[in-house]
Amino acid sequence: MVELEKLRALSARVGADPLLVQAAGGNTSLKEPGVMWIKASGTWLKDAAARDIFVPLDHAAIMAALARSDPACESCTDFLRTDLNATGLRPSIETTVHALMPQRVVVHVHCVNTIAWAIRADAEQRLAERLHEFSWIFIPYARPGLPLAGAISARLRPGVDVLVLGNHGLVVAADTVEEADALLARVVAAVARPVRSAALVDHAALAILCTGKPYRPAAMEETHALATDPLALRRGKASVFYPDHVVFLGVGVATSFAGDPPLVAIPGVGVVIRDDAKSAIEPMGRCLADVMRRVEEQDELVALTAEDVDRLVNWDAEKYRQTLKVN
Template identity: 45%
Template sequence: MSGAPLTDPALSALAALSARLGAERSLIQGAGGNTSLKRGDAELWVKASGTWLAAAERQPIFVGLDLAELRRRMAADEAEPAMPARLDPAGALRPSIETTLHALLPHAVVVHVHSVNAIAFAVRRDGPELVAERLEGLRWAWVPYAKPGLPLTRAVQARLQGAPDVLVLGNHGLVVGAGSTEAAEALLAEVERRLAVPARPAPAADLPALERLAARSAGRYRPARLAEAHAAATDPASAAAAGRGSLYPDHVVFLGASPLPVLPPERAEPWLAAAGGHLPALLLVEGAGALLRADLGAGAEEMAACLGLVLPRLDPAAPLVFLSAGQEAELLDWDAEKYRQSLNTAEQ
């Protein structure tokens, strides 16, 4: 597998920043998020699709592209402008789905995270007004939801008036850009400080009850391994919101389309006993915790944990915006996301 040489000081700094971000589940979950570095108008080094930022200092996760060629192809409105612009055409890594977004922004360093604090605002209908209060004094823009990839890049392009350094992506996450890795990390920390939302305390999982239910599933389900996941079921307000729909793309990609089954324990047991062929990825058992389909790997575990981090940060009375059935379908039927799913079956 090819990737960026970490003997280069600038790329080493990007890898170190990426690893720090990837180690913080409130910012990055699994293979989510991406970072990049530009060398003037000549080169763009961007995280590869399906790789984990947490592994940036252990594995080659960056792909180099001819930035001028990539931007020319974007201007020509080519459907897949990144792949032909690779500096190593024979390499095994594929550029991030969000490569065109990184190429569009003028900053030398761009960081895209799935911050649970930012998502807590990004899924609200009144999110733009609330964020405006908190980010006053920063150069920022709100970008309405668009499918990741080139559609999102075009949506961002329409919001670049005022040269924002911070982008809050509706139903998606957060992007910051700066002139160096140090400045990008500092700006991200400041935005996170301003957007911080305390999570409601949630009761601990009832692991014995979950184990009993898993046994009733004949090995098809198991308790979620990451403790954060269970809050989506043990906090009543979170469980109620979870059953209403999907809030952000990676939930759909790794856990499937809505509706997510949310059941009280007395209904969960007969549901598991009667479950047929197509099993949902995640089952929330009210008051007990989260059951994950046993065949799923680390990517799904991380997204179950993300749900348990996001939902307790949402005001039960907040006006939420859920992804539509059409938006879910275009994510599930997208080859780029199927590729990313295929790389996330094992622990990193």
């Protein structure tokens, strides 16, 4: 399947860009006659060229189930085509988003620049100024799974190939991998936002703070901006603005070692990561720093509510994703 191989290559490239995908976030898919191939839950897109991360599903069965609001659409495991691939992995938690788009190729990313717009109170209005040349729609925040599928169905119209998901990310769709790749690049360029310069990191102070503790300084310089950029820390330390933040980091950001959190942002100094933290932790910390460096003081932001957070952390599909070692 030539097109699936092309999708693997695109997925690996997109997955290696921290401004588009962080850790196990994001997903891609391809519809072929009788089957839809989609990234497996908890796998990393950057690994797409090196390992088998795609699982096959019965696309027609998913669409029929969505039409009757079947609870099986929450996990979509009932629709796996084990005759084609028996990896034992579950399909992406956002399978229904891909199934609803009529195009053959769908790419969903947690684009940092898109999120910086999508968490604003005036997101739809401001994005309209930048995406007027695209056939796009804005989808207000809804929990992935059936709630998000319902929100998309209510707004989707013929010809739409770009979705901006409020407090979540970006979806582009096309009939070939090359077209999806080109569309993604055009949209990402259109939503680019200025980035505040990050303050210098005090590596010597971080080393002293980690002495005798099971912590190490964050590896990526960009991650430290979560602690050295006052606005980023003030805005990010107590709120949750998109799903993967709460799934991996919990609510807000820890600023002390109390309770042994997986990530600590030490104000004015830098960020440290617990030695036994999952590999997803630092990418998620950097993502928050990257998003918040694209937000200005006057921007009115909309955080997820306590109810939104509760629905995410108690969702069976997310509990499964958390158990995977690839996280």
